[in-house]
Amino acid sequence: MIRHLPLRLAASLLTLAVVLQPAARATAAPAAKAPPAAAAGATVRLPHVSIRSVGTGSPVVLIPGLSSPAAVWDATVAQLSPRHRVIVVQVNGFGGDAPGANLSPGILDGVVADLHGYLARETLTKVALVGHSMGGLLALKTALAHPGDVGRIMIVDSLPFYGRLFGPQMTVAAIEPRARAMRDMMVARYGKPADPAADGALAAQMAATPAARDAVAAWVAKADMRVSGQAMYEDLTTDVSADLPRIIAPVTLVVPYNATLPQATVDALYRDAYKGTATLNVVEVADAAHFVMLDRPQVFAGALEDFLR
Template identity: 55%
Template sequence: MNNFTLRFAVAVLAPLAILQPTAGHCAPAPAASAAPAQGEVRMDHISVTEIGKGSPIILIPGLSSPRAVWDGVVPTLAKTHRVVLVQVNGFAGDDAGANLKPGVLDGIVADLHAYVARNRLQGAAVVGHSMGGLVGLMLAKAQPGDVGKLMIVDSLPWYGMLFGPTATVEAVTPQAAAMRDRFTASYGKPDPAANQALAARFALRPDAQAKVAGWMGKTDVRVSAEAMYEDMITDLRGDMGKIATPITMLYPTSAALPKAVAEPLYSAAYKDAPHATLVEVPDSAHFIMLDQPELFLKTVTAFAG
């Protein structure tokens, strides 16, 4: 992978954080678990809170991100929608629960389906950022009735596409395992400066970078490591043609990530999806909702209907 491809990859997906030399030390020190939020439903792999009434919209954050990543859109959505806010156990200071064992992504999907079934949310609009976008695709594949429409915020059906057109899951898996192990070994060795440096790659605005760095510092690195590993070896490219769910895919562009580079990658990734629409969001990085909050709010509101 050449230097530009590596920089591009880091800008695209948060799991690539660990490719950077300092990233192995960005785990938080062990701390007491955060108290459950009022009305929060705890499950094996996720927790869920709700606000508002109306047609349901489910918001799934990405790697190391809390449900607070959606704070800029929730108040508006809740005026006309039942907003379902997901958080992965082990992120935002939560107890890791079952996420200290393999099967994190499948467990998240299973918990989401159980929640949808129990609360009769079939056909919900679903929005997923980064790893949450992959989870949204996994849910649409496994339980198509659960997802009426899907918005993906800067994610790919297979992370390994960033290694080039000839990359395979088999070739990427040993690297992914080594990264997971190195990242897990950094548990209890916090490095706020490294978090800030990584956050600067994921967001353009200083206030956004501060939020992202803070979220990294509260994440159980053991959960992030396993989730990152599973993200890297999950390849849904062969399933895209079977996912009939309408997909709106938002991707960032900036001086560091020009459209001439980004557009072909995302177009190739979603070319087999029968109902996919790609939307460029200029002057943004991986955390589109933080870099372009007004445009993101407008786009998500229109998507929710």
């Protein structure tokens, strides 16, 4: 574990708490009944998520990461919607919208339940599921809880247990006190003025280009810190590593590397983290940070087309 890997946690979790870091999993939420299908382009609001469907064709579900709005996928929606039904998920409380049920514990399980309810209502099965960061963990949890929903998975820079970034011997029990302290610090920031310097420093770790950094900083500033804090806590204290062999859908893992995080290091870390996955294809993207789709849009678009083929 090289000394730069803790920075990967900041990138992977998209949270101010890592920049400000101080030295029980949620119980499953009941599935929410989705309302009738909305008109194309309209947004369906559920307790834990808002979902927008654009285009027609084979379905592709896009899930953003922690504190990220659906806008992180705008270029991907434009790329895919002429040939696919693109279903974009946004966690309530991110992107400046109302938090809904996400002011209570159980955010991750609630998102999985809402997405399953939506797919069931729309009679969609075996969808292609693409998740970035926390969205990658949500994709894994969906495949484990509702295997019939998922036909294939693309995970963009995410781990089945983020604690691995602190060392291979880290456990949920060991990381829980730190995760709790970080959550409490984030929640305490709610209602206070944004800190542009902290947002900018975080964005610089997570994105490689100026435009991407500006977008990330703006998204972090708009997120409800109460939701981000609890979601981050649940993200850090979730470990599905032992369940990976149960995932029957093929998994494509997109991993960025750069001068700070060398290819050999991230390759070893991520391949070890996903060992046991039945079908795993690793796509490594050079000169990119956590927001691969923003840093290297053409490379990411090509990888996505390969994944869907």
